Amino acid sequence: MNPAALRKLLADVRRRRLTPDEALARLRHMPFEDLGFAKLDHHRALRAGIPEVVLGSGKSP
Numbered sequence: 001m002n003p004a005a006l007r008k009l010l011a012d013v014r015r016r017r018l019t020p021d022e023a024l025a026r027l028r029h030m031p032f033e034d035l036g037f038a039k040l041d042h043h044r045a046l047r048a049g050i051p052e053v054v055l056g057s058g059k060s061p
Helices: 003-014 020-029 044-048
Strands: 032-034 039-041
Touching (some): 003 020
């Protein structure tokens, strides 16, 4: 999530357009992208210091 999107989300909570629980639910799911065949973790590098790496030796997409 970029800073502008986060500011908008927080402003929506402040203006009561979203409840804090709704905002929290959105934040929980934003770092992930579901591709159907894989769920990518785009924020892993921020949490773990290295990006997500997927090894599927011998598997087709």
